[in-house]
Amino acid sequence: MSETAAHEEPELIQLLTPEGELTQHPDYPLDINAEEIRALYRDLVLVRRVDSEAVSLQRQGELGLWASLLGQEAAQIGSARALREDDMAFPSYREHGVAWCRGIEPKELLGMFRGVTNGGWDPHEHGFHLYTIVIGSQALHATGYAMGIQRDGAVGEDGTAVISYFGDGATSQGDTNEAFNFASVNNAPVVFFCQNNQWAISESLDRQTRVPIYRRAAGFGFPGVRVDGNDVLACLAVSRAALDNARTGNGPTLVEAFTYRMGAHTTNDDPTRYRDAGELDEWKAKDPILRVRRYLEQNGLADEAFFTQIDEEADRVGEQVRTQCRSMPDPEPLEIFHEVYADPNVHIDQQRSEFADYLASFESAGAEGGR
Amino acid sequence: MSETAAHEEPELIQLLTPEGELTQHPDYPLDINAEEIRALYRDLVLVRRVDSEAVSLQRQGELGLWASLLGQEAAQIGSARALREDDMAFPSYREHGVAWCRGIEPKELLGMFRGVTNGGWDPHEHGFHLYTIVIGSQALHATGYAMGIQRDGAVGEDGTAVISYFGDGATSQGDTNEAFNFASVNNAPVVFFCQNNQWAISESLDRQTRVPIYRRAAGFGFPGVRVDGNDVLACLAVSRAALDNARTGNGPTLVEAFTYRMGAHTTNDDPTRYRDAGELDEWKAKDPILRVRRYLEQNGLADEAFFTQIDEEADRVGEQVRTQCRSMPDPEPLEIFHEVYADPNVHIDQQRSEFADYLASFESAGAEGGR
Amino acid sequence: MGTNLTIGKAINAGLRAAMEHDPKVLMMGEDVGKLGGVFRVTDGLYKDFGADRVIDTPLAESGIVGTAIGMAMRGYRPVVEIQFDGFFFPAANQTFTQLAKMRRRSAGKLSMPVVMRIPYGGGIGAVEHHSESPEAYFQHTAGLRVVTVANPEDAYWMIQQAVRSDDPVIFLEPKRRYYEKAEVDTGASLAEVTPMGAARIARPGTDCTLLAYGPMIKTALQAAEADTDHSIEVIDVRSLSPVDYPTITESVKRTGRLVVAHEATLTGGPGAEIAARVTEECFYHLESPVIRVAAFDTPYPQSRLEEHYLPDLDRVLDGVDRAFAY
Amino acid sequence: MGTNLTIGKAINAGLRAAMEHDPKVLMMGEDVGKLGGVFRVTDGLYKDFGADRVIDTPLAESGIVGTAIGMAMRGYRPVVEIQFDGFFFPAANQTFTQLAKMRRRSAGKLSMPVVMRIPYGGGIGAVEHHSESPEAYFQHTAGLRVVTVANPEDAYWMIQQAVRSDDPVIFLEPKRRYYEKAEVDTGASLAEVTPMGAARIARPGTDCTLLAYGPMIKTALQAAEADTDHSIEVIDVRSLSPVDYPTITESVKRTGRLVVAHEATLTGGPGAEIAARVTEECFYHLESPVIRVAAFDTPYPQSRLEEHYLPDLDRVLDGVDRAFAY
């Protein structure tokens, strides 16, 4: 269904075909050299490896859950590599590729899905907010942050922009629509980047919208564009244009990256209950990594050694992910009370000290032979 | 500002000019006779009178508050007279004209603003839901009701339709946008009727949207149309078309009735703090009643006697409103506990009987000389 | 007609019975259709009752509850699934300002036979927002009924009672106990089984009353078993609004002590209300203050801390000890 | 530097002082700009600080709180106005799942210095949803601070303390007391005045402690005055999260009796928590159970019934009598 829609609708921006042919788009010229494309290839391969390792680790009981990005690597790497250092990204919970580009170590992501942290990184340091699980909430945070940028006077050529990630399902949520409106009315420097992976858990796109998602933007008074979400170059070009629009004071854009969730919703999910294998095959042919490899190969821009080297690097990254995950220490029980409040709070202090006494009572009881 | 917008945008549907000239619109042919237009004139005049009486009653301390519909009579009468008996309307809190058309006695409305009831009428009996004060909430109720109609198989030539009223400010609320989406995805038989009166309390339209409101609909995949909200004939024609579309299974429409709140937001409000008198003058020239009168006069469809008779009827209605309002009894204290639950509830029963005892203790204490 | 069912499957069977009994009963929510819900509680209903009665909604909780209200006005009896406790909050406005008040504000002209099913509570090793215990928010909201189940028998019958009620019912499902299995007498009749609002003495005892509900009942029973020094009476309160105080106060007047355990955070949790009320009614019978054992007053922590955060067997026993320390 | 101010004007002056002190302080909300808010609490700020710092937002409470969170991440200190208590609920998700938890989930890397000002409570003859007392929902939510004021002095200082706090603060304004006037010592310094979290003995007494807050303080003081048979100590608790228990228990241990009065509904209201906690801490000192005087467990009724619905002088005195009946 989504397939047909894509074919019927000429507005899908594409720069690199599934066959590896580079094309040009009048509105989105992309000035990129071979080295940069090779770097993107590396990103794509490595985040896919991080992802598949995480899936295995979950199967082995090392993680409570994992939300795989399989199939969405290009949308994430393309958009995230369009960000400048000062820009700020507000992810949902599947943006491992974006995290990668923002310098978040995989172990930080794993820590969250292992239940060791709720996201251990510093959002300011990385320009990458914590994962947000309550669908749609982060779109408003992104918009507010962008309104802060406006008040800082940080709009202009060297301006700062914000990108907010969310899925096709999230476009139904009130918060997402309120964010569209706040951004529009305030002309805030924010890009709404929707990865339309055709599914919200078991619900197909037609349960969320009757028209292509990118068109939602026009109803709020700002541009929307649909890009081939499996085309890392198109995602890069379109995101860069949208971010530049935002940073220079031209307001928000909704980018709909048309892609596909190749895996289960999360490791808890069983997609065979609700979707056809045929869909998968169709999308496999549009794999985001394969087309970059084809392009590099067909144009002699990378040799076998390069691909081997990347694969070896992926193996090392995989190894590292496994080790780091397994060696992650559990938090101390008293961390429950950490950072609930910034200012001193007598109530929390009291609960903490009572609980410390309670825990200590076991130790002494243990020493004495126990209950 | 809104003025200019109106002039710049040719899409405003108008059938009756402020000067009283009847025009035709290819998409909204209106087959209406003089008697029907006179009936609309009567509605307009009478609801304006009910409204102005209510404002006076509030000034006299008989009502806690009143939200005046002044200036919006045509939008309300036009849309409400397009409803069939079985249709269901979901008002906001200013739809006194719609209430009138649905057979709600003015005293029921006054009862709510007097604090005697929360809306005493039976929504089913009148096809008119209670007033909803939490902005946007009723748009979802309307959509759900429309989904119920679909499940009843009551869609088709003799089908039932729903209309949901709300203001320009309400279009910013998450619930309203979720309603747009639920209606669109389910192709529900509901018309969203937005009275864009240019103001949400003190906030002008540009704080709510960057583009004309009716355009929001396209982003959700259904048609939007802007109608001259001061033109009762255009409102009738456009609403009828939208309702018929809905009832025959063609899904939702957003109607933006472009109008103006001539009075204060409510009797608590002081609009001189935030808007220019100039705006008022401009809109006075577009008065929704005057143009109908002009049309009737200019075409010899009503004589002086007719207008006098309507004015006299208005006097009688006004008199009745005053009397009914003043004679409304206060509820009994124990009504606090009425209809909190449908099924028996021990907890409420206990509080009720304890409170009854408490109240009785005063009576006996009073008899004995009191505390 | 006994069947061995898990709590999850018992709710499923109860929903099926409700749908068979009344064609106006509908299921609504995210993934409740083809998938049968992320916990499979609506499994098979879509196949057998179709998309008109088992509705996969857009991803918008306010929209789900708001449209359910409209459906109820049109004569339907929607059973809404909120996918996880933490995702209730976008629906707070529709639930608290609309659903809970509609009957009262319409002076009885409108009923709201809406059931909101919410898998709640922690202990499943989940990420944030999937382990909350929001029952106190509901209990504090007049106009709602709030019930929860702890065993398959109650699961099967109470969901049907909830659907039959003309009031909005918050139906809290103890997600970490979904797979607990027991015999269910599906042959009884709805009219005969214990009413939804009644508390149940889950284990009789004489020295101390231990009150809990939902996921904590299993822990409470284990605690009663484990404490060989005292005879502990366990009450499954089942309904948090209204609370069946006669059953509780009768017990407390016998035992002289009350411990309340729940996964909701301590401050302003259901234990606060129960403690305040029972103390008022049993003032001269209490040998110790009502002791509350609850989650700490912090956000639900990352899952590797939840075993410390949630009241477990030891914390409940500690609470009992504290009661006997007076 | 004493000035005679109403509560409303004192908050206004406090906000002005906060904005002058720190350019990162912003006002956000519906009609807070040119109009100065429907209660005029932000009056004059738009004129003097401009549209960038006094922001008339779209009509969407979730949007307001959600964007305030983003602004706070960017280093701002937004003061959000929710126009009326009943309109908080659309913002429940952003408040409970995001604002309250952000610091904890970021392990302290993010602070949320957001103040949410909410005019609350009844007694003004308003239509539905304009007279709610939602404080219990906030009190039960870990991560929020919850305070309320009862006089101009506190209004002036506590709003400034709230703005200075790096935690999210729910600042509840007793709307029916906005026009109460008193002398405010604006010359003191923020560092000197009573901290936001501390309770205040509003009237000393020896026989019974009467605890209240916000709009009920005036009623409580009247009750203490009216009851010539007993010496009643009135405590203005001021902070509902955290509650200053030492001040309360010290008082209750002296008086042996506690009556708690509030406009929130009884079940699960702040009185429940205070009763449960104080009973635990003062078990051997209490001569009667803690008595709660609260609104009934029904939706807020039409305004012609509110005088019966809200605890008034007589109901409070009745509560005191009940305490002495033990």
Ligand SMILES: Cc1ncc(C[n+]2csc(CCOP(=O)(O)OP(=O)(O)O)c2C)c(N)n1
């Ligand atoms: C408010 C809310 N409701 C429900 C959920 C449960 N849930 C988690 S992911 C998901 C589907 C999201 O779909 P989409 O937005 O398309 O993102 P995707 O998972 O496809 O990346 C749902 C319903 C949630 N996290 N938050």
Ligand SMILES: Cc1ncc(C[n+]2csc(CCOP(=O)(O)OP(=O)(O)O)c2C)c(N)n1
């Ligand atoms: C959720 C919510 N927030 C705030 C309010 C307070 N309020 C009442 S009317 C109003 C403005 C509404 O503007 P609009 O939707 O344009 O309708 P109008 O009053 O102009 O008819 C506001 C903010 C409310 N009733 N509900």
Ligand SMILES: [Mg+2]
């Ligand atoms: Mg998706």
Ligand SMILES: [Mg+2]
């Ligand atoms: Mg308006």
